[in-house]
Amino acid sequence: MRVEVLNSNEKVELQKEVITKVRDLINQKNLEPGDKLPSERMLSEKFEVTRSTIREAIQKLEFYGLLKSIPQSGTFVANIGVVAMNGMINDILRLEEPDFKSLVETRILLELKTARLAAIRRTEEDLNEIEKALDSYATKVTNGEDAVQEDLLFHLAIAKASGNSTMNTFMLIITPEIITNFAKYHVCDEAMAHHAIEEHRQIFEAIKVQDAQLAKQKMKEHFKVLYQYCYNI
Amino acid sequence: MRVEVLNSNEKVELQKEVITKVRDLINQKNLEPGDKLPSERMLSEKFEVTRSTIREAIQKLEFYGLLKSIPQSGTFVANIGVVAMNGMINDILRLEEPDFKSLVETRILLELKTARLAAIRRTEEDLNEIEKALDSYATKVTNGEDAVQEDLLFHLAIAKASGNSTMNTFMLIITPEIITNFAKYHVCDEAMAHHAIEEHRQIFEAIKVQDAQLAKQKMKEHFKVLYQYCYNI
DNA sequence: GAAATCTATTTGGTTAACCAATTATTGAAA
DNA sequence: TTTCAATAATTGGTTAACCAAATAGATTTC
Numbered sequence: 240m241r242v243e244v245l246n247s248n249e250k251v252e253l254q255k256e257v258i259t260k261v262r263d264l265i266n267q268k269n270l271e272p273g274d275k276l277p278s279e280r281m282l283s284e285k286f287e288v289t290r291s292t293i294r295e296a297i298q299k300l301e302f303y304g305l306l307k308s309i310p311q312s313g314t315f316v317a318n319i320g321v322v323a324m325n326g327m328i329n330d331i332l333r334l335e336e337p338d339f340k341s342l343v344e345t346r347i348l349l350e351l352k353t354a355r356l357a358a359i360r361r362t363e364e365d366l367n368e369i370e371k372a373l374d375s376y377a378t379k380v381t382n383g384e385d386a387v388q389e390d391l392l393f394h395l396a397i398a399k400a401s402g403n404s405t406m407n408t409f410m411l412i413i414t415p416e417i418i419t420n421f422a423k424y425h426v427c428d429e430a431m432a433h434h435a436i437e438e439h440r441q442i443f444e445a446i447k448v449q450d451a452q453l454a455k456q457k458m459k460e461h462f463k464v465l466y467q468y469c470y471n472i
Numbered sequence: 473m474r475v476e477v478l479n480s481n482e483k484v485e486l487q488k489e490v491i492t493k494v495r496d497l498i499n500q501k502n503l504e505p506g507d508k509l510p511s512e513r514m515l516s517e518k519f520e521v522t523r524s525t526i527r528e529a530i531q532k533l534e535f536y537g538l539l540k541s542i543p544q545s546g547t548f549v550a551n552i553g554v555v556a557m558n559g560m561i562n563d564i565l566r567l568e569e570p571d572f573k574s575l576v577e578t579r580i581l582l583e584l585k586t587a588r589l590a591a592i593r594r595t596e597e598d599l600n601e602i603e604k605a606l607d608s609y610a611t612k613v614t615n616g617e618d619a620v621q622e623d624l625l626f627h628l629a630i631a632k633a634s635g636n637s638t639m640n641t642f643m644l645i646i647t648p649e650i651i652t653n654f655a656k657y658h659v660c661d662e663a664m665a666h667h668a669i670e671e672h673r674q675i676f677e678a679i680k681v682q683d684a685q686l687a688k689q690k691m692k693e694h695f696k697v698l699y700q701y702c703y704n705i
Numbered sequence: 706g707a708a709a710t711c712t713a714t715t716t717g718g719t720t721a722a723c724c725a726a727t728t729a730t731t732g733a734a735a
Numbered sequence: 736t737t738t739c740a741a742t743a744a745t746t747g748g749t750t751a752a753c754c755a756a757a758t759a760g761a762t763t764t765c
Contacts, residue, residue: 304648311726323621337638345638388556405570407580415537586756
């Protein structure tokens, strides 16, 4: 059993090795959907890594829906055949850390859609929460304070009102990373904040009167600067 | 320390309780970005749960970019203020399991975009892989075999060619769930598979000649049935 | 009094032992 | 031979002890 001290990168690489070996094992043994993997202890011995490394690798493949662990029973291949299993594991292994441009591009895509959907589906309660977030943002900006957080919450309130839990989750995943990177790259401009109040209000109004196309249009204008950063550079 | 046997649901609920208490603690102590949380052992004692429960809750908040654990040092509040922290934690607590409709809606959104982007950005290698996936699919279908996996890999190859790692990741997350649910709801039709070959080929051709608008259009046609399922029901 | 060195404590992470549920095996009964 | 209860072995999950790095505190040195 490998017993070294590993830093963060080495740990990631080791996990990738283990995932590769799990893939090869599934191929070699021709495991079909529902078949059982060898026990964690056996894998740990076979791959010469600690059991917790095996567990973490399994949990990652479980996150992507490829494996399913059942307590006191075993780890099973999900309802996905050998071909798809191979393709997906290879994709997962190759996945790079998301770059800022990719995050922004995805954010814009999601937000144009959530704005449209929110206009169609928003409840009265949704509307109240969006308006509350809008007011908090406006107050902070007019007081000359930093309002990045309130900005974020306005957009998340719209995502919630979209009634699409998947998009809502995705927005929650990428938004903090965007904020962190914003600070890093200084993409945002203080002077823009005042203008953004009006843009937010227009988006809100469009959602209020349930004009989906207008909501999308106003959101697009709101992202104009970001959009250019993404596509013209 | 609470020492009961918990089933899966109770475990989720317990974790939500812990996350709520972490939120309250951050509020009560007015922890700002960069501030240190009490140690896992102290939280474990304070909240009367085992340390691993604390660790799992922290890991979840770390996944959403709200906390950052540093070995031998402590767990720190990420670069996000109290207001955003509260809003995001509340959103995370309220997040429902994604329903099928929400998954499909998001998949269509992502795929129309990845098709467009792939047409613009695909390399020759991307193109080869997409074509290989296309051929595998066509072969299987003409042989009368089930080709769900090959179908999946064709779409994932396009996602990879889009050059957007975030969208690629999101596609990898939702695709297996979609497949599983497809089988459950019997949305897919065997007879459609033959027609889908031609649709796939048209999408491929559009990406090949780098006609972004056409690629999106062909992808939209490909999703026509799914689209109707989503919006007209 | 300040700087530097040593020591003790605290930290998140890791691991080996443990747990209860499950599964496999055994063997007795019919 | 078949059935079924009893038992042993195996399983993923959990936990308490342990680890090395980081930090804080005490002590020494100048």
